[in-house]
Amino acid sequence: MHEDSQMAAGSSFLVQLRRRPEAWLLAVIAVVVIVFSLTARDFLTLANIIDLLETYSVQAIMAMGLFVVLVSGGIDISFAATASVAQYCAALLATQLGFSAPVVILCGLAIGVALGCLNALLVHYVRITSIIATIAMMSVSFSLLMYFSGGKSIYTLPDWWTNRIVFWRMETASGDIVRVTLPIVAMAVVTLFTWAWMTRSSVGRQLYAMGGNAEAARRVGMNIGRLQFVAYGYLGLMAAIAGLLQAHRVGESVPNAMYNTELAVLSAAVLGGASLTGGIGTVPGVLLGIVLLAVLQNGLNLLGVSSYFFQIVIGVTILVSTSITVISSRPGRRHRIIAGAPSNG
């Protein structure tokens, strides 16, 4: 048995790779990228890639927060509404009361965390199923935002908020100017932090454990309530960051600008292998999910395909890639269980 496994080590690495949803996703992305780089001339240029990164940074940051909640065994639909509320309140503080930058940013983030914690409160103490609690919270917070704002956008954001912050710039051979701006850096920082936090810290491991089996985690002595607040609070924080960055990118605060992005972010996270039943998922996987959707949209745009067509592609992608992932990993899982417990038959 032992020798067998050693002999099979090389091929079992491949088998394991085949079982990882990320590997499949990477393969799909590779195929898509190759197809687009052959058909669309501007696709594989540095300028386009950087542009793509900046466009999707807001969604990627929200996806990182959502990923933590998904791993913890919950689901949250309200983060887009949270982002809008945090953004709009911060914009009001900055324009109406003239608060300084640190105060405005802190208040915005605090609002996000507070709304996230409110979700955790409903899920943990009131014991409402997370999808229902967050749908209810979404309708409450978004509708109140629309009611009190009257749907009016704020165009007079202060300069410190809307001025482009460039970390690095260069001119490509073809004359395009490439800028690495704040959203891209923020996305990189958030992604790295989430990855390190979820894989290297005790809280991160506890979140995985709770998502796998909350009752078992509780009996081992984990504080489930605290973990819920950590997960939903983190998503609230990420949503607020995304909200502030979105206003930074477009230079105005529109109350319903981010409405309806929640299902896109959710599908990206789940495409990347985050399980809706909790306990499973990786940061690189979620990032790949975002990348796939981004590459598809961008490539189709460059090819001049009607944007009406894009939603069809998204639908087919979700259906095909999730089905492939599940079907390809299913026999492997069964095999592992049988191999793990031979004496029990």
Added chain:
Amino acid sequence: MAEPPLLYNLNNGLSDLMTRMKAGIPGAHTGLVVLLVLLVAGFSLFIPNFASVGTLQSFMYQLPLLGLLSLAMMAPLITGGLNLAIIATTNQCALLTAFIMQSLITPDSSAGSAAAVIVLALVAGLALCLLIGLVTGTLIAYTGVHPILITLGTKSLIDGISIYLTRGMALSGIPDGFARIGTMTIVGVPLIFLLLIVVAVIVSIILRRTAFGVACAMIGSNIEAARYSAIDTRRVLVGVYVMSSLICFFAALVMLATFNSASADYAQSYLLVTILAAVLGGVDPFGGFGTAGGLMLALAILQVISSGFNQFGLSNYLTVAIWGGTLIFVAMAQTARPYLMGLLPSRFDGSK
């Protein structure tokens, strides 16, 4: 059952009545009934003409679309799933029906041929819903992927096809005969409201009185246990999503009859409201429990809140916020009930 003697133990008779009442009120939602009565009473106190025939009629015109969509959402919820594609299915079905009617009926076609085209359009719409339901159900049953994900995919796909083909435009040109159905009444009751009642009763009978309905509830409670009880869970799952899509067909009819047009983005905001309504009506989002009656009660509550606050002159946005608040409040009441019951004197313990 024999009739009990007239003054046979009063207490016994009362508890017997209570159990029968609870069986009669679907899902034993006495709390919801109380809430509904309180709301109606409250609004009639503050709004002079609230409890009038006019309010009741507008109520009956507004309810059917949301009601049918909620029924379409409820069936998958009972099996522990979700169908996010109901609005997309309804819109596409309405678009197809409208397209056939619009392109085949010319001003000079006779009444007979117009009727034949309407029938053809309806059959096509029904077939489309059947196809969508079969595909969705098959994908969910045979891949084992979470229904949220599959229906997110089908929703995106169906919406995409609708938007691509119509370029986001609305289709109008519904024949007069069909459009008139939207305002037709029978003894003062709108026809579309009767349609809702009929569909709700049929769904209720299917879910409560047939082997299929029991199988749905069992799948929602524990799909593994259902499979080991020799239930063909895959076939039942396909059946549930077909049923959900077929209810969307009726929703599409209501939509065509009331709006007189079809578009890819009508009623999109109803999607999450249907889940709210179903859960408020006692449908367990984990599956296994839920009745059409409870759902209708919840819809009545939502509609009363909406029309009541509308007459106060509050905006639609505030109404949606209050709907969400109502759901949280009801869920809190459900969580708090065991604690509150514990505070009551112990003689109430018997009548659970």
